Amino acid sequence: MKKYIKYLIAVCVTLTAGGCKKDLNLVNKSAYTYDTFFTSDAAINQGVIADYATFLHVGLWAREWYYIFDLMGYDAKNDAALQGDLLGLAQYNFSANQPQLDAMWASLYRMILRSNVVINRAQAWTPANTTEQAHQKQYIAEAKFLRAYAYFNLVNLYGRVPLRTDYQPQPTSDQINLPRTAVADIWAFVEKDLKDAETDLPLSYAATDYGRATKGAATALLGKSYLYEKKWTDAVAELTKLTQPPFTYALAPQYNDLFDDPNQDDPGKNPETILQVMNQAWTDWGIGNQYYLFGGEEVWGGKATHSARAQEYGFNDWSNTFITTTAVKAFTYPNPQTNATYVDPRAAYTFYGDAASGGQTAYCQSCAISSSIPKVPIPYPYKYDANGNLITATTGYHWLKYEYYNKVESFGGPQSGINGQVIRYADVLLMLAEAYIQQGNTGGQPLALINQVRSRPSVNAPLYTSLGGQSQAMTILMRERQLELTGEQSRYFDLIRWGIAKQTINSERQAEDGTQPFQDKNVLLPIPISEKNANPNVAKDIGGDWN
Known part of the structure; x- marks a missing residue:
């Protein structure tokens, strides 16, 4: 018997360098992997929808986004009921561990990650016919638009940030711990993504796909990017496209149709919306109290799409x-x-x-x-x-x-x-007017654009006969943007890019509550402590535990 045991041991040693050990790392051949899931039109489309889903993640449009920018832009102020960490935003006494800002950073980078996955897998996919070829271009364009949207916000809010341009299934330490990238390079990347998206996105979608990025959305965000970069001539050229065929945008006759649910979804009833975050209350699904606030994103059948x-x-x-x-x-x-x-x-x-x-x-x-x-x-x-x-x-x-x-x-x-309004036509008209004014043109073109916004049927405000000189024209334009876009998370970005955030907010706060909370460092948000702790190359590039 001992002879046979010795023989079996010898066989095991001969056949396997590790002796008679069994490989217990079995592969589930029914499970999807990065390589096997994204191999069809439907699967790639699911990846794109998951990319849009980040709009409704913590830190973005379902909740924190409006608190962050309404409070910091001083459109909103805290009522007594506003408790806890949100008061930090209202009082400008937040730090690098502010939960809402940390969540916003994480969700914007999650949008970038998902965009990179979609682009990588869609490019590797072989479409079966011309319809799928068209979809392939569309899916990549949508992902590039969303990636550009995320970087547009990151570069405006934080300045230099890590620029993650592709997806690596098994990244190296260097690929994980990317350093911060120069602001100019991030803007160049945003422009390139939006130009690509503008080329391949459709003008419109069927009703079942409302809310997806269109050619108009890419054009609007590219024009907005040029405006923020102070590329006035490019901004005029890009934003003007939206006022001409093939685009058919127009101001919604009823102003409140933009912020009430019956007429938001249908472009035929609401021709003003260029991009909106689509919401649907849980009562419409008939599946119970599935509140976003209590962990509802991407759960319960993916139906927690509300604000x-x-x-x-x-x-x-x-x-x-x-x-x-x-x-x-x-x-x-x-x-x-x-x-x-x-x-x-x-x-x-x-x-x-x-x-x-x-x-x-x-x-x-x-x-x-x-x-x-x-x-x-x-x-x-x-x-x-x-x-x-x-x-x-x-x-x-x-x-x-x-x-x-x-x-x-x-x-x-x-x-x-x-729904949440991300970009609408009135904003485009006012951005276009500003691009003219910033070049010293205060004549008929910007005058007509501002008056067009004021003459919406449900508003019908008195029209300007002249904008005056450049300084007066900018004052009019700034007020017009404030009135038209109050509570739409626009004013904070406007005050920062105009370079008047500190003086404006401190003056308003002094008059209203006797404080002057805005400090020089608040021109940029603090790099979240979570990023500092995770990425040593970012950590060593942060000054004063802020930015």
Whole structure:
């Protein structure tokens, strides 16, 4: 018997250098891998949809995005209900470990990662027919657009950041720990991605694909990039394209259609939207309370596509923020034709307030309060109790944009289906006007563009007859952007790129709450401590634990 055992041992040693050990690392041949999953049109498309899904991740459009930039741009200020770490944004006393900023950084890089995966796999895929060939170009173009969107925000907010341009399934340490890249090189990369996307993206999509990036979205973001880079001539050339065929963008006749759910999705009813983050409230899915706030992204069947803004900003809900008195006062200014005091009609679409401010003075326009008080508007700032008696609900100015109070007295949960406006045509017209003005052209072209925005049927504000000199024209343009885009996370970026953030925000805060919180370092956001701890090449390139 011993002879046979010795023989078996000898065989094992001969056949395997490691003796009689079995390889227990079995491969599941039914499982997908990086190499085997992305081999069809449907699979590549799923990768693209996953790329768009990052818009609704922590730090971006489902929640943190509006808090970060409404508070820091001083469109919004904290109500008493705004507690904890969000107060750091409101007071400009945040640091490199601010949770919302850390989450935003991570999600933007997640968008870049997914874009790089899509581009890599789509390029390796062999389409079976001409339809799939067209889809291949489209998918790559969509991924390049989203990658450019992420880098556009990173370079504006942080300056020099690591530039990750491709995906490595098994990256080396050097590929993981990339150093920061020069700002000019990041801008060049953004421009290249957007030019490629502009070439291969379609003009429009079927209704089932609303929300995907179009040729117009790439053109608009490229023109916006040129404007931010102060390439005025290039900005004029690019943004002008959007005012001409084959594009058919126009201002939505009803301003509030941009921020209310019935008419947002259909370009036929809302021709102004160029890019929006698509939302759908959980009640539409019929699958229960699957709130984003409590971990709902990319779970529960991928159907948690909603925003918490209506609930969190709502004065008759969580009431976390006010619209600032500064923003409210901006809507009152000299009539451009008579010089008399004038209240801009857009106030009534932006906030709730008293008649003198121009804000909306009633809400819940057709609510059945009780059997004895059927379908009557409630005067702001009051609400009805269970017996139909008016009681004071709130004071100050509160948000109307992105709210449901035209339909209900109280929204009741953080599951809004109102889409988020990323780029819209009015913004394009004002950017184009600015590009002209920045070159010293204050004549008919920028004048007509600004007046076009003011003459929207539901607004119909008095038109300017002249913009004056360049300084006066920029003052008019700045105010017009503030009024048109209040609460759309635009003003912070505008103040930073115009170089007037510190003086403007500190002046406004001093007048409103006696503080001057904006410091020189706030021109850029702090590089998150998570990135510093993970990437030694970034860590050694950060000054003062900030940027």
